[in-house]
Amino acid sequence: MEITFEHVTHSYDVNSPTANLGLDDVTLKIKNGLFTAIIGQTGSGKSTLVRHINALLKPTSGTITIGDRVITSDTNNKNLKPLRKQIGMVFQFPESQLFEETVEKDIMFGPMNFGATETEAREAARTVIKLVGLDESYLTQSPFDLSGGQMRRVAIAGVLASDPETIILDEPTAGLDPVGRKEIMSLFKDLQVKGKTIILITHNMDDVANYADAMAVIHRGKLIAQGFPKEVFNNQELLKNDLITLPKSAEFAKGLMQQGFHFDKLPITIDELGTEIKHQLNGD
Ligand SMILES: Nc1ncnc2c1ncn2[C@@H]1O[C@H](COP(=O)(O)OP(=O)(O)OP(=O)(O)O)[C@@H](O)[C@H]1O
Numbered sequence: 620m621e622i623t624f625e626h627v628t629h630s631y632d633v634n635s636p637t638a639n640l641g642l643d644d645v646t647l648k649i650k651n652g653l654f655t656a657i658i659g660q661t662g663s664g665k666s667t668l669v670r671h672i673n674a675l676l677k678p679t680s681g682t683i684t685i686g687d688r689v690i691t692s693d694t695n696n697k698n699l700k701p702l703r704k705q706i707g708m709v710f711q712f713p714e715s716q717l718f719e720e721t722v723e724k725d726i727m728f729g730p731m732n733f734g735a736t737e738t739e740a741r742e743a744a745r746t747v748i749k750l751v752g753l754d755e756s757y758l759t760q761s762p763f764d765l766s767g768g769q770m771r772r773v774a775i776a777g778v779l780a781s782d783p784e785t786i787i788l789d790e791p792t793a794g795l796d797p798v799g800r801k802e803i804m805s806l807f808k809d810l811q812v813k814g815k816t817i818i819l820i821t822h823n824m825d826d827v828a829n830y831a832d833a834m835a836v837i838h839r840g841k842l843i844a845q846g847f848p849k850e851v852f853n854n855q856e857l858l859k860n861d862l863i864t865l866p867k868s869a870e871f872a873k874g875l876m877q878q879g880f881h882f883d884k885l886p887i888t889i890d891e892l893g894t895e896i897k898h899q900l901n902g903d
Pocket residue numbers: 631639640641659660661662663664665666667668
């Protein structure tokens with residue numbers, strides 16, 4: 620499902636369409652089946668942007684097209700359920716929204732809300748608990764007896780249980796340790812390989828470099844760059860004006876340039892960096 624923003628502006632000031640802009644004239648295409656990262660400084664408008672994709676927010680002006688669904692300022696709040704089923708949203712610290720007495724009931728809540736029968740929802744819970752790396756024995760436990768990382772997985776399973784086509788992730792690994800982060804990010808990459816469209820908001824540039832196919836940079840509500848991560852991280856204008864930070868490998872490569880190494884483009888992953896260094900040491 621392709622997602623298109625055309626000249627989308629969102630004002631948080633109900634009395635003035637030009638004041639307190641969360642988004643300012645954003646035109647953007649998010650391609651079907653890709654892993655797209657949305658980055659930008661704190662308060663730049665990333666969450667505002669993604670909340671338009673499942674119509675939690677509506678544009679003050681402009682149009683959003685999601686598959687064959689068009690959202691404008693006068694879109695009716697009725698009939699949004701099919702859209703919300705297609706677009707799964709994992710908010711920051713999603714475990715704070717767990718509330719049922721068992722993991723199974725918590726996971727079943729979403730599908731049943733979207734019309735699944737109890738049997739279907741139970742089946743979905745059994746499938747997704749494994750997808751997030753937990754075994755079926757967790758289903759009968761209370762979510763509140765689990766560790767923070769396990770609770771996060773259960774909350775993510777709850778979103779996956781409705782089998783959304785597109786999954787929006789707002790800082791899904793915040794507060795997790797490096798191992799937990801890698802596991803969760805690999806899970807999302809795996810879901811993309813299986814056909815889902817993934818949209819990730821993150822402050823972690825290594826995650827962008829390692830997992831994203833495309834990225835968009837938001838600054839003060841405006842889209843200031845988009846493209847392949849390798850191109851965007853090599854955008855001199857953005858770097859000069861401190862509008863992006865670099866993944867660790869690119870930072871390391873910059874240091875190496877002061878030692879006489881040369882990179883046409885900064886490598887953005889460890890693999891790319893290793894390959895480049897090997898070539899240069901071998902004189903290739
Ligand atoms: N409910 C709201 N009412 C008024 N202003 C808001 C509201 N939510 C966000 N804003 C403002 O809109 C702008 C964009 O906020 P948004 O939360 O989209 O940024 P963000 O890039 O997601 O930030 P972060 O990285 O901190 O999550 C900010 O100036 C913020 O203060």
